[in-house]
Each structure stands twice: as structure tokens, then as C-alpha cells.
């Protein structure tokens with residue numbers, strides 16, 4: 001399980017460049033599913049079991065990143081975020097690119113006054129990438145260069161958003177040897193730039209409900225945002241709403257019922273910002289009742305996203321019990 005998360009989070013796969021991460025997931029699941037398919041835009045969908053009311057689980061496989069926009073001078077480039085990356089999270093970080101280049105992001109300043117100004121109002125306009133002289137093509141994608149680390153119950157890596165969700169689905173297909181009803185696991189593309197893959201991923205399948213598995217914010221550091229109730233280690237968060245959609249109440253009620261019956265710890269989530277693939281799933285085809293199960297995470301969209309092993313395991317348990325509930 002830890003190995004799965006480590007391998008998935010360390011893999012390269014910013015939005016729009018999901019080939020490597022998709023191939024890795026296929027390797028991990030192919031012997032544990034009844035079949036799989038990659039659709040025309042690159043979503044991966046696999047299925048297992050027969051009969052019942054089929055359910056679709058979706059985790060996005062892309063991660064946030066950066067892209068080269070233009071050359072400033074040889075070895076120095078302007079960059080643009082791919083997905084929601086703060087310039088503050090990019091500053092002084094190493095990035096690795098699809099062509100193998102490694103570079104560091106820094107901030108332009110000619111005077112101390114400049115520097116202070118740039119730090120107080122940082123934008124991608126005053127950041128640059130230093131490739132140590134290496135020539136790069138415009139449009140080359142990169143991601144944080146960051147490795148997996150674990151301590152006690154906690155794990156830290158880039159791309160826990162949403163490779164921890166992808167890892168849940170990988171573990172789910174391994175765990176459910178004889179599912180009581182058919183289920184699909186989908187690994188969507190380009191979630192971070194606008195839920196692109198999830199908008200069409202359900203077209204080839206006939207499902208009566210869908211659940212997105214994604215990370216959510218948590219507030220369990222000394223001065224955390226008080227309006228966020230989620231905490232690491234308190235179980236998967238059953239989302240009631242976020243900024244982009246309201247979970248289907250029937251699914252939320254069933255998730256709570258299953259968690260209580262199986263004595264799986266869980267927490268309720270009301271997020272006052274953000275959105276997941278569930279928002280796109282609700283609006284696809286003639287409407288698929290959808291909800292989200294979240295893994296509480298610290299430092300989302302930074303190179304050091306932190307999640308709890310217990311929450312991860314309990315998310316696998318909850319979804320597995322949800323499939324078997326008939």
C-alpha cells in the first residue's frame with residue numbers, strides 16, 4: 001500500500017501529460033480487473049464484477065505543474081502554472097520537466113526594495129526558471145521535484161492530490177476479489193485545469209451513481225483556518241458540498257450508513273471553496289447522481305502534501321463496503 005502511494009506520487013504527470021502515470025496505473029491494475037480501456041482523450045477506465053447497480057469511482061491522475069511560456073535569455077525562462085499553483089509555492093523549488101531538464105524557480109529583483117515588493121506581491125510575472133544553461137522548448141511541462149517520505153501515521157509527497165485517490169482505487173480493485181456488483185474505476189485527465197476528463201469519462205458506461213475520490217483541506221495545525229472542520233487521521237471525509245457541487249444526498253446517506261454499520265471512522269465535510277470531478281459527473285450525459293469521498297490533506301498543491309495512512313486505509317475500506325452493500 002505504501003509502495004503504491006510512493007510510486008504513484010513520484011511519477012510524472014501534470015495535466016495534459018498523463019501518459020507515464022497512466023501506464024504505471026495500467027501496470028498496477030491490469031491483473032486485478034476484468035477489463036480496461038483508454039478513451040480518446042486519455043481517461044483510463046477499468047471494470048470488475050457483474051450485475052447489481054453499477055457504481056463508478058473516479059480519481060484524477062493528473063497533478064499541478066508548470067509550463068515554459070517564453071525564453072528571457074539563454075537558460076532563463078518565464079513559466080505559467082498548470083492548475084492551481086501559487087507563485088509562493090513555486091519560489092525556490094526544483095522542477096523536473098518532460099524532457100528531463102531540472103531547473104529552479106527564483107524571483108527577479110535588482111534592489112532590496114524590488115525584492116521586498118516582489119515578495120509581498122508575488123506573481124508568475126516576476127518569477128523565472130533557471131535551467132543552468134539548458135535550452136528548452138516553449139510548451140514543455142514540468143512538476144515539482146519532490147520525493148516520498150513517511151513518519152509514523154503520516155506520509156508526505158508531491159501529488160497526493162490526487163494520486164492518493166488513485167492509490168485508493170488501485171487497492172480497491174486488488175481487495176475486492178469477488179465484488180457483489182459491477183464497479184468501474186476511472187482515472188481522469190486534466191482535473192486540475194477544469195475537470196476536463198471527468199466531463200466525458202462516463203459516456204461509455206451505464207452507471208447509476210458515481211463517487212469522486214479526491215483530497216480535501218484539513219485544519220489541524222496550530223493556527224489552522226477555523227471554518228475547515230476536517231482533520232488528518234479522523235477518517236475519510238464524506239463531502240456534503242464544496243464550491244462547485246452539492247453531493248447527491250442519497251449517496252451521502254448511504255456512505256454514512258455503511259461507515260456506521262462497518263464501524264469505519266469518517267468525518268463530514270463542508271468545504272467553502274474548491275471542487276472535484278463530482279461536479280462534472282453530475283452534469284455529464286443525462287446527469288449521474290454523484291458525491292465525493294475525500295482524503296484530508298495538509299499543504300495541498302505544494303511539493304509536500306501530507307496525508308494519514310489510517311485515512312487512506314479507511315477510505316479503501318469504506319468504498320469496498322459500499323460496493324458490497326446490497
Ligand SMILES: [Zn+2]
Nearest residue numbers: 161162192301
Ligand atoms: Zn488539486
